[in-house]
Amino acid sequence: MNNWIGWALAIAAVVAGWFSYGWQGVVLAVSLVAFWLLLQFSRVMRLLQKAGSAPKGSVGSAVMLHTKLRDGMRLMDVIAIAGSLGIRVTEQPEVWRWEDEGGVGVELEFADGRCVRRTLTRPEAGDETAAA
Structure with missing residues (x-):
């Protein structure tokens, strides 16, 4: 409201x-x-x-989090969906990041307290082979 x-x-x-x-x-x-x-x-x-109480910046599935997000959401609504506090990437513009165990991450940009952009990032193929 x-x-x-x-x-x-x-x-x-x-x-x-x-x-x-x-x-x-x-x-x-x-x-x-x-x-x-x-x-x-x-x-x-x-x-x-x-x-x-959850690890900071972690989420069960970044892809599922990304599908539940929409433009105009407040940070508190995003925290409720993610179940954890995000990691602040930058202050201006205000960008927060959540990541799952597979390295898939979601970055959200906020302006005036509302989400204006969301990006899903996946690890590169070289990163997976290096981790294995």
Whole structure:
């Protein structure tokens, strides 16, 4: 959800509470908004705790991760799908990388907090024979 929509709904709840029940309605609306924010914070903390316990930048299958991704996804959505924190490749532009055990990797470029480009990279044939 867009941040502006969330804040507009919170303000609308406070105004509706005021017109419906006076100061008690405002207290109820503020309580509901605070509860909603605590739920969102709890969701993010559980996601980061789960992702933090996995090896950094690793994913079960980079190809499967790549098929589940789409443009416009937020980094938190990608972390939830990958199940681990990515490795930051560059700061400008913001690029993150996940890799599986076979050396196949997924690089995602983010702009304004949203995925704008994703690239699947496979190891070269010479790399496989050298590893064997």
